[in-house]
Amino acid sequence: MKHITIAAAAWVVTLLTVTTLAQTPPRPATPPRPATPAKPVTPPKLPTPTTPSIPSKPDSPSKSAAATKSVNQGVYTAAQADRGATVFKSTCTACHDTARFTGPDFLGNWTGKPLHDLFDLVHTTMPEDNPGSLQPQQYADILAMFLRLNEYPVGSDELKGTPEAMKAINFDKRAK
């Protein structure tokens, strides 16, 4: 009887062991993959500024350079616009049609800013094949022509081709 008991016990132990082993979950064949890193999100493109010139900083607290006049007040003369048209014809028409300097695209670029912004761009970058080759006053004359093209009022004083004079005038939208 004792032999049988031992044998039975051994059998129970074996059975238990087998059962326990059978219950351990099978190891996964392959280790879980590490999550693939998320693709870096490309930052949205910022709109490029349309004006190539750097906005002038109000570097002095005294507002001496602030615009005091508006192109709506008559800041050029008819004779000056005529002179500008002559210079434009000989120097600018190789690349530009006059229509290029009127209409919403052109005005959208420049209105709401000091007239100096446009003066500075034309003066320092145009004509593109020979920048700065004209006298400052000739650039001012061309600006007078641009103002007339856009139907800004004529005045009794000429537009002066100096940075001070240009900074004192704001290129406002045309008053209705």
Ligand code: HEC
């Ligand atoms: C050799 C070719 C060339 C000549 C000559 C030239 N330009 Fe330009 N101009 C360009 C190019 C190119 C651009 C940039 C593209 C554009 O705006 O049409 C430009 C842009 C401009 C702009 C900016 C327009 C805007 O809407 O912001 C002004 C203003 C301008 N030119 C004025 C002049 C004036 C005034 C003259 C004559 C003194 C002149 N250009 C002569 C090639 C020329």
